[in-house]
Amino acid sequence: MKKQSINFSKFSSIKIGDSYEVSILEDCSAVYKDAYLIGSCNNILIGTNPPPLIKLSKKYDYIKIEDNTLKIGAATPSGKIASFCKKHDIANFEFLSHLPGTLGGLVFMNAGLKEYEIFNNLLWVTTCEGIFLKDEIEYGYRFTNIKSPILEATFKIEKGFNIEMVELFKKMRQNQPSTPSAGSCFKNPKNDYAGRLIEAVGLKGLRVGAMEFSKEHANFLVNHGGGTFDDAIYLIQEAQKRVLNEFKIKLECEIAILDTRYMLS
Incomplete structure (x- = not known):
């Protein structure tokens, strides 16, 4: 390899x-x-x-229309998918205009904005362990049980790309900081918002080194330049501890933490 x-x-x-x-x-x-x-x-x-x-x-960066379905390689960037759908008047992918990532990651975490999720129009996923129909996959809010590398996903095609939806999604993300981050730090708990909880325990704007829970949106852990993994971990664990103590809610990371010492959830 x-x-x-x-x-x-x-x-x-x-x-x-x-x-x-x-x-x-x-x-x-x-x-x-x-x-x-x-x-x-x-x-x-x-x-x-x-x-x-x-x-x-x-080689997994491609988009094609085949048998009236949309087949997308897992290495294809979200912006490329949105542009393709606009060009070919394909609906239901407008939210990808303002959602970074590649198709594989978007499918793996069932990414989306509000009720607009990548699984909404999914038909099946091709992985290293074979093809799985949508109904064969466990999925939910920012979750799937896919265990094998995703190579391609196939979607149903509906006509009618909606430019007004693109503007709506743009407005939905206007409160998110432009400072480097890994997107939303925590998943929203049921019937609540991680950002509200982080702010309620006094962590909005708290900075350790160059890392900070953003003043613009508390659920974004931002790097002001030269931030370290240890400082980021400290803030993540502090948020989980304070929210658990105050609200009896366990904040679950939306970002993937890749370190064999932690592997937080």
């Missing part, structure tokens, strides 16, 4: 991490068990002891 050295302080959206060797997955004949598939690193916080890492080959 080919390898590539990746500097995560430049590659990851939160701008934290050293340079590590990442194996490039060309096909499923190579060993991928126990390795973490990193995608475009938009929701990843990598530590100093990461697990084995893999990344899909660029």
Whole structure:
């Protein structure tokens, strides 16, 4: 399996991490068990002891219409998908205009904005362990039980790309900071919001080193430049501890923490 050295302080959206060797997955004949598939690193916080890492080959970056379905390779960026759907007047993918990531990661975590989720129009997923119909997959809010690298996803096609929806999604994200982050730090608990809870326990705007729970949106852990993994972990654990003590709610990480010492949830 080919390898590539990746500097995560430049590659990851939160701008934290050293340079590590990442194996490039060309096909499923190579060993991928126990390795973490990193995608475009938009929701990843990598530590100093990461697990084995893999990344899909660029051959999985494609979009095609076939048998009246939309087939998308798992390495395809969200912006490319949104542009393709706009060009071909395909509906229900407008939210991807303002949601970073590649298709595999978006499917793996059932990404979305509010009720608009990637699984809404999914038909089946092709993985290294075979094809799984939507009904064969357990999924929910920012969750799936997919255990094998995703190679491709197939979606139903509905006509009518809605530019007004693109503007709506843009407004929905206007309160999110532009400072480097890994997106939402925690999943929203049922009937509540992680940002509200973090603010309620006095952590909004708390800064340790260069890391801070953003003053713009408390559920965004931002890096003001030179932030470290240890400072990020301190803030994450502090939020979980305070919210649990105050509200008896366990905050579950939405970002993936890649360090064998922690592997937080």
